[in-house]
Amino acid sequence: xxxxxxxxxxxxEKCNFFNWDRLGFSLIPxxxxxxxxxxxxxxFTFSQGKLIPYGNIQLSPCSGILNYGQGLLxxxxxYKGEDNHIRLFRLAExxxxxxxxxxxxxxxSPSVGQFIDAVKQTALANKRWIPPVGKGSxxxxxxxxxxxxxxxxxxxxxxxxxxxxxxxxxxxxxxxHFLVEDNAYRAIPGGTGGIKAxxxxxxxYKAILQAKAKxxxxxLFLDAVTRKTIEEASGCNIFIVKGxxxxxxxxxxxxxxxxxxxxxIEIALDIGYQMxxxxxxxxxxxxxxxxxxxxxxxxxxxxxxxTYHEKRINYKTGADTxxxxxxxxxTGIQTGCIEDKKGWTMKIx
Numbered sequence: 001x002x003x004x005x006x007x008x009x010x011x012x013e014k015c016n017f018f019n020w021d022r023l024g025f026s027l028i029p030x031x032x033x034x035x036x037x038x039x040x041x042x043x044f045t046f047s048q049g050k051l052i053p054y055g056n057i058q059l060s061p062c063s064g065i066l067n068y069g070q071g072l073l074x075x076x077x078x079y080k081g082e083d084n085h086i087r088l089f090r091l092a093e094x095x096x097x098x099x100x101x102x103x104x105x106x107x108x109s110p111s112v113g114q115f116i117d118a119v120k121q122t123a124l125a126n127k128r129w130i131p132p133v134g135k136g137s138x139x140x141x142x143x144x145x146x147x148x149x150x151x152x153x154x155x156x157x158x159x160x161x162x163x164x165x166x167x168x169x170x171x172x173x174x175x176x177h178f179l180v181e182d183n184a185y186r187a188i189p190g191g192t193g194g195i196k197a198x199x200x201x202x203x204x205y206k207a208i209l210q211a212k213a214k215x216x217x218x219x220l221f222l223d224a225v226t227r228k229t230i231e232e233a234s235g236c237n238i239f240i241v242k243g244x245x246x247x248x249x250x251x252x253x254x255x256x257x258x259x260x261x262x263x264x265i266e267i268a269l270d271i272g273y274q275m276x277x278x279x280x281x282x283x284x285x286x287x288x289x290x291x292x293x294x295x296x297x298x299x300x301x302x303x304x305x306x307t308y309h310e311k312r313i314n315y316k317t318g319a320d321t322x323x324x325x326x327x328x329x330x331t332g333i334q335t336g337c338i339e340d341k342k343g344w345t346m347k348i349x
Contacts, residue, residue: 020135023169025297029054030138030165032125034118036110039148039158044108046161049118051125054164064146064156069199071145072101075296076259077137078123078165078348080130081336086349089334091119093259098144101195106155107144114161115142120348122163127349129167133335136169139297171297175304175317178220178233179211180282182308185224186232186254193231193254204234220306222282223254229279236295237261238303240280240288241322247276247284260294260330263344267329273322286313292323300327 035057036049064070074094079087095115102109110118119140123130130138141164148158184207187193192200207219220238223229231249232238237258239248246268251257268275285291291303302317302324318324332338333345 020131021169023131023136023167025139025168025171027166028129030126030129030167032122033162033164034122034125035160035162036114036118037147037158037160038108044159046108046110046114049114049121049161051121057160057162059147060149062149062151064148064150065198067150068146068153069197070105070107070156071143071198072098072105072107073144073196073198074098074142076119076140076142077168077296077334078127078130078140079137079335080133082133083336085336085347086123086127086130087334087336087345087347088119088123089346090259090263090344091116091346093262094119094142097196097257097259098142101197102144104192104195105197107146107159109144110161116346118142118161118163120346122165123348126165129165131167131169134170136167138165139168140165168297171299171301173217173298173301175302175315176217176233176293177215177304178218178306179214179216180222180230180306180308181207181211181219182222182227184219184221186221186234188224189252189254191254194251194256196256201235208234216307220285223279229281230285231255233293236293236298236301238285238291238293239264239323240285241290241292242284242288244272245274245276246322247278247280249280250277252279258294258296260296260299263330264294264300264326266342267326268322271325271329282308286311288315290316290322292321292326299331 032051033054036046038044038046076094095112099109143162145160146156147160148156150156211219218233220233221231249255293301300323304317305314333340
C-alpha cells in the first residue's frame with residue numbers, strides 16, 4: 001500500500017498519498033458507502049438512504065442477484081479541479097440510464113433526485129480520497145440489486161441500491177489494439193446489450209482473455225445477426241474518423257448508450273466535425289483514418305490497430321489527432337479548466 005494517515009488538529013483524519021502517480025484502476029477501499037432498500041411490503045418505494053462504513057454486505061443465498069443475475073451497475077467520477085472544487089459530471093444521465101435498465105430487469109429504481117443525492121453524499125463522505133487535479137478521480141459505482149430471496153424464477157421481493165467509491169488514476173493504456181471477434185457475441189437484438197446489466201460482462205471474459213494472451217488489448221464485437229457491422233468493445237463505445245466525418249454505431253438495443261459517448265458526439269459537433277450515428281460495416285473500420293473508444297473509465301482512448309483474420313490495420317495516434325482534441329475538450333469541462341456552457345458539471349463542495 002502507498003497510504004499513510006495523519007490526525008488533523010480537529011480530530012478528523014487526513015489521507016496522505018506520498019505518490020498519487022501510482023494509482024491505477026483497481027479497488028482501494030474508501031471510508032463510506034451508501035445504501036437504501038425497498039421491498040414488496042413497501043410497495044417497492046425506496047426508504048431513506050444512509051451512509052455506512054465501507055465493508056462487506058450480507059445476502060441471502062437465495063437472493064435474486066446471486067441466483068438469477070437481477071442487477072444493474074453504473075459508473076461515474078468525481079473530479080477535483082484547478083479551482084479545488086469537486087465536480088460531478090452528468091450524473092442525471094446515469095440516473096436515467098439506471099431507470100431504463102431497471103424497467104427492463106423488472107426492478108424498482110431510485111428517482112433521479114434520490115440518485116443524485118446519494119452520489120453527492122458518497123462523494124463528499126469520501127472526499128479525502130479524491131486525487132489532486134490531473135492525478136485521477138474518485139470512481140463511483142452505483143449498484144441496483146435484487147437482494148430478496150427468490151427460489152422460483154421471478155423478480156426479487158426486495159431490492160437494494162448501493163454506492164461505493166474508489167480513487168483511480170488516469171486510465172490510459174496507450175493506444176488500444178483490438179482483435180475483431182466473429183465467433184462470440186456481446187449482445188443480441190432484444191437482449192440486454194443496451195442497458196448496464198451485470199450479466200453483460202462476464203460472458204465476454206473468455207474472449208478477452210484469449211485475445212490478451214495473443215497480445216491484444218481487447219476484443220471488438222460484431223453484430224450477432226449479420227456479423228458484418230461493428231458494435232462495441234468489451235466495455236466501451238467505438239468511433240471511427242474519415243476525413244472530417246466521425247461515425248459511431250447507433251444505439252439500437254444492443255449498443256450501450258454511453259454517457260461519455262453522448263458527450264463526445266455533442267463536443268464533436270460543437271467544434272465543427274460532421275457526426276454520424278449509424279450502422280458501420282467492418283470494412284469501413286478497416287478503411288478509417290483514425291479510431292478511438294469512449295467510456296467512463298478510459299474517457300477517450302485512441303485505437304492503435306485492429307486485426308481481423310490475421311489482417312492488421314494501423315491508425316494514426318498521438319498529438320494532433322481527433323481523439324486527443326476531443327479528450328482535451330471533455331476533460332477540460334469535467335475539471336473546470338474549460339467553461340461548462342452546457343450545464344454538464346455539478347459543484348458539490
